[in-house]
Amino acid sequence: MLRFVRYIDTFLAIFFLLLQLPCLFPARKIPDPSTELTVVDIHDDNWRGFINFLDLGKGSEVAGMSELKKYFNRFGYLSERKLNFTDLFDEELESAVLRFQKNLGLTATGKLDSDTVKEIMLPRCGNSDDRAAPRTLNGTKNFAYFYGKPRWRGSPSARLLTYAFSPDNMIDYIPMPEIKSVFRKAFSRWSAAIPVNFTEADDYPSADIKIGFYNGNHGDGEPFDGVLGILAHAFSPENGRFHLDAAETWAVDFDQQKAKAAVDLESVATHEIGHILGLAHSSVKEAIMYPSLSPRTKKVGLRVDDVEGIQALYGSNPNFKYSSLLSSDISSAWRNAIPQKSLKWTTILVVLLFIIS
Template identity: 60%
Template sequence: MLLSIRPSLFAILLPLLLSRHLPTAASRPAPPSDTWRSSDRFMDAERGTHVAGLSDLKRYFSRFGYLPEPDPDANPTDAFDDRLETAVSLYQTRLGLRVTGKLDAATLAEITTPRCGVPDNATLAPSRAHSVGRFAFFPGEPRWARSGPIVLTYAVSPTATIHYLPRGTVEAVFDLAFARWAQAIPVQFTKTANYESADVKIGFYSGDHGDGEPFDGVLGVLAHAFSPESGRLHLDAAETWAVDFRRERSAVAVDLESVATHEIGHVLGLAHSAVKNSVMYPSLSPRTKKADLRADDVEGVQALYGSNPDFSFSSLIESDTTDSGSAAARRGGGVRSSCMGFLLVLVLVIVI
């Protein structure tokens, strides 16, 4: 059943659909002193309402490549016009959702899920023919090029850090994430102590940090990375980053290894995939671990770099065919699915 968007009800229903139940600030580690620039911004992030109406929705679609950048001198309206319907249909197509052109429950659930800040390249179709996968590349298919074997160095910033995870712990997570990709392609990743000379520079930043892609606080955008050969990989310092959900009990905790593995895919040249269980799918719910490469991820990166001679698809194919129960078992609890909220709103629509 689709949620019919009626102008008279929309202003009441959309905030209910888009809101999340978040814990108080006291239930998670305090952010670094420079994380919050104002109390108003903190309250917005606490409610989790990064998209609160159709005008915000239009800005969301502009940010992620589904609508043109808005005129800075004009305010987006709350009209559900033909352009927005086209954007919704394109969004549904690119994210592997049922294409309805309507703001149905599944689409709104995806919009309100925390995600990567890299645009979805909505107009970019995968440029290589393949039978099942729906991986994509950045325009022009950029990749790292070396005269000999490709060896990329990486380093975590000594200054752009978070206080509650030791540097060694963060490095260990990235060691694992780089190793996952190295198993599939003939690219070697080497950690270096020289941050300035590293090919891939990793850091945690807050708000506007000088790269033209400001972070937006708790949840919303989690991280972003740039296509080859930039090597910049940035994570939002406002998030509660976790390496073990048994230790980190915050309801808004985000798995660092899952996001690291995803962003390394961008560093290598992969855009977002439409395969929901792939690492390169753009969104990730709190307290969810999704760090294992899937067949779609591997096919995409191997299209850019070729295959590691020792790599075998058998284990990936096996993991791709397992049911979703194993993924659910890895969830650490905390944030509940927003489906109950959508069901409640659907009942309200029926009653009204």
């Protein structure tokens, strides 16, 4: 009985202590769109203007809406046949917005809410979001492929792809050894998951994968657009072309490169190699194959969705283990579910309850 009373006293003490602390799950504050979307103040002029369409829906008519339709056409949400270059938010645009929201894991409202506009304005891969494979019914596998599900041919036990850097189309402010090191790490992340090896070749014309930095219209029908906007693009197997926008401020170390618009080279390289191997864009925000990347963000680790998608094409590397990926996915989900300020108090509560149990 005395032990029970002591437990009750301890519990009440903890309870009243917690009443003095900030709520573990505070009410969500409605953000001020004018401050929430300030990341785009370093964005290119065309996409920056999309902030003017915040909270608009079908039936709205605003100058410049035709540019948003071109954006959705560019990334596979509006076909040329249905594209109506007016400034009216029509039924076709609403359908495009809904598909965009579903493809990128956003709340499907059909309206240009703040989350949707923010995502539209983020720098991203130039490849279309149009994808051959639908999401699975259980909602956990969101990877996709190019139409026809192309992949590199050859024996799985002896598949070796060569890559080379363009002798004429490179950047000069990052030393070549550092660029090569970044790409070695990016290729190794994929080869750790699948039975495919990559090796650098000296002969650029004969390499399987050809890497270069290009400006504007560079002859492949997919022009770059200057700082931010489209960061890079790569073609499906077995094309092998891998192009990065030379206008970007590329970085291998954010401690050295202080520019607000700096883009992490390894993150983009890892993403584009996924395309080179045959993956299309994923709707899992944490996945490497998610299409957008904020400036000054490093995102290089494959997630479960990436690995399941690529292994469905090529099989598994015999030495690959899922354990580290699963733990990183779980920890990410935990961090996203609980605000960081509340996390320490949640931990304290768990420890105290463990002590008195």
